[in-house]
Amino acid sequence: MLEVRGLTKSFGPRRVLDDVDLDIGAGEIVALVGENGAGKSTLVKCIAGMLTPDRGTSTVSDNGRLSVVWQDLALCDNLDAVANIFLGVERGRLVLDDAGMRRETQRMLTSLGLRVGDLSVPVGLLSGGQRQMVAVARSLMTGANVLLFDEPTAALGVAETAVLEQLLRRLRIAGIAVLMVSHRIEQVFALADRIAIMRHGQIISVVSPLEVHPDDVVAIMAGAKTESTARRQLSQLRSLVDQLAEVEPSASLPLILTSLSRSLSTPTLGLWIVARTGSGHGTSALVLTADVGLDDDRRSRMREVPIGAAGGVIGASALGGVTVATDALDDPFIAGVSASAWAVPVIGPQGVLAVIAGFGDRHGHPGEAQLELVELHANLATVAIEREAMLDELTRRNHLLESLRGLLDRLAGPEPASGLSAALLPLRVATGAETLALLEIVDGELRERAVTTIHRRVLDIDEFAAARRLSTLPIASTHRAQMIDDCVAGISIAAGDDRVLLFARWTAPQQISAEALDLLEDASRSLALAIERQVVEHARQETQTLRRANSMQREFLHRLSHELRTPLTAIRGFADSLRHTDVDWDDAFHDLFLERISTESARMGRLVADLLDSSAIETGQLRLQMDWCDLSLVIDEAITVVSGAAEHVHADVDQPFPAVWADHDRIEQILVNVIENSLRHGAPPITVRAAVDTTADAVVISIVDDGPGFSDSIGDRAFEPHHRASDSPGAGLGLTIARGLALAHGGSLERAPEIAPSAMVLRLPIEPPAAAEPFELDCEVQDG
DSSP, rough: EEEEEEEEEEEEEEEEEEEEEEEETTEEEEEEOOOOOSSSSHHHHHHTTTSSEEEEEEESSSSSOOEEEEETTTTTTTTTTHHHOOOOOOOOOSSHHHHHHHHHHHHHHHHHOOOOOOOTSSSSSOOOHHHHHHHHHHHHHHSSSEEEESSSTTTOOOHHHHHHHHHHHHHHTOOOOEEEEEEEEHHHHHHHHHHEETTTTTEEEEEEEEEHHHHHHHHHHHTTOOOOOOHHHHHHHHHHHHHTHHHHHGGHHHHHHHHHHHHHHHSSSEEEEEEEESSSSSSEEEEEEEEOOOOHHHHHHHHHEEEOOOOOOHHHHHHHTSSSEOOOOTTTTTTTTTEEEEEEEEEEEEEEEEEEEEEEEESSSHHHHHHHHHHHHHHHHHHHHHHHHHHHHOOOOOOOOHHHHHHHHHHSSSOOTTTTHHHHHHHHHHTOSSEEEEEETTTEEEEEEEESSSOSSSSOHHHHHHHHHHHHHHHOTOOOOOEEEEEEEEEEEEEEEEEEEEEEEOSGGGGGOOOHHHHHHHHHHHHHHHHHHHHHHHHHHHHHHHHHHHHHHHHHHHHHHHHHHHHHHHHHHHHHHHHHHHOOOOHOOOOOOOOHHHHHHHHHHHHHHHHHHHHHHTOOOOOOOOOOHHHHHHHHHHHSSTTTTTEEEEEEEEESSOOEEEOOHHHHHHHHHHHHHHEEEEEEEEEEEEEETTTEEEEEEEEEOSSSOEEEEEEEGSSSOOOTTTOOSOOOHHHHHHHHHHHHTOOOOETTTTOTTTEEEEEEEEOOOOOOOOOOOOOOOOOO
């Protein structure tokens, strides 16, 4: 649409423009940025024809027309809006068609969504935003399809700036090519499809706002060297992980979202957590939990988003558990307020936990690298959500313990060693009752908890009917006995969350004494405390479990931060070496440093994967996808995956070989870890032999190399976490994870020095457990 080729302009000895090239297509907004004196205004004046360049051309293709909206607007303040818009292009030859021009002005303003107010008022009395609208309408009235804007929002307020930005987006949709000069970097990133950066009269770079950070643009404008994007993202991730290990759980999600917004230069983000139904068997909606940049209107509209198609891009991502991006105008949550949106699911062990979504003012989708960055933050959000859920449960249990502590303090004497049944026996004897029982009400049904009788161990039909009548009576807060009939008394008591009935039956009414009833009432208090003590003990055990889980989460974050420091330090070192201007690295060193950076990045990915697997095993959250597997194929795939294994590793599999009930990917992971260990610490050749142990209905896979194996001082400690050789580059988790995965399959991974000093033997059962179907297995690593 607009083509600028070789524009050069000098004022005396000073060259203001130096061989400038620029292209702007139809329906494209290009922002022109640079420091004061960079040549922006001179370039606009040359393109507009107000200055004649020394050389070069500026052309509008397809017989298009060009118009400029200057910063000072160049309006006639004493004329009204209609007169200014039609100035120089008045309709009619002898008589001006005022009514027609007014109708045409109103039509144009309406089509652009502009509000100027009273068209008969002199423009000198209009607001800055209204004057800007008149200037834009005047440019469009000329039929221009290329518009140049010189600092269009410099003199506008916040509301007027928002109106103009909406206008620019409509112009882009209408196919108008726009060149916008602006000093406001945040506005440039919100509007522009491309950014042309000027310095010393030259366009030194043209970049996409989807691919660079605002700090990079500012640095290029100032002539400073930009920091590596990869290095900056790694630094931000490391800082985020460190902060998450220290902040309160409730602050984790806003912190993650803020970091992601800064990393992506995306000003509008939100995180919606899946809300479970009361029954706990389904999901009903996504609830907005944290956001960055959402205005009050959108926050209100998007507070609850339905799961599925009705929830637009957010609901679709939650339903399918996949990343979704759209420019669709029929999305109920982005239509009219955003040009594009994307959503990435936050997935935990039980499925989709939440959705992170971003909204843009330009059409287009995030790149692959950016989506990977979102997924990394989504993984951190998974840890944060699960940690907060665990801490909420811990808090709830602690409140329960605190509320019960006072009652436990009143319980004098040691806890009965023989349980409730043993405690009821002397009580029955002391009261002279024939039958004494504790019953609990569960889902409206009576269940015997403890019973003692003279001749029987259970209640008879009449006694059970009397107990049912007792269950319908209100709870007596004063622990007073209630007579059900002449021979039956009872007390309905609340013990924690349970409702328990203390039931007593005598053979004859005269056997019931006031002392017996008083004893029952006193005993009901002690029994209630004993039952509550059981509840408290159970809650205490659950609290300890939650505390251990929380401690393991903190340890995982600490380990993740610690293990990432080594590759991050290496990456930063090589990157700093490349950035040194005082050393002229040749291509060989340059390629070497980049290769090292790539290697350390891959290593960091493996470290994160190993740490996640190790954490899943330690917390008992490892999930296996069991099916029938061809182990010969699994062995071949494992050898193919390991770098350098093809020429040093040989597979020897008995034929025919039975299918095995296992998780294909996890068995491959076991073999890869063990083969890599043999390649790193052993000596080729390496043989992977698979045979069937018919006596144990199992398969036996041995991995043997010609190395010396583990020393006696190491032994089975090689399977312990973080135990590694001093020159090993990993996290010391390979064999730990391999053994944990073997145990999860009901198998084993052991050293076999009787075969060879370096031999490892993997045993796996062939058949699934009795009556088993494909399932997900929780397991823990056992000490080797």
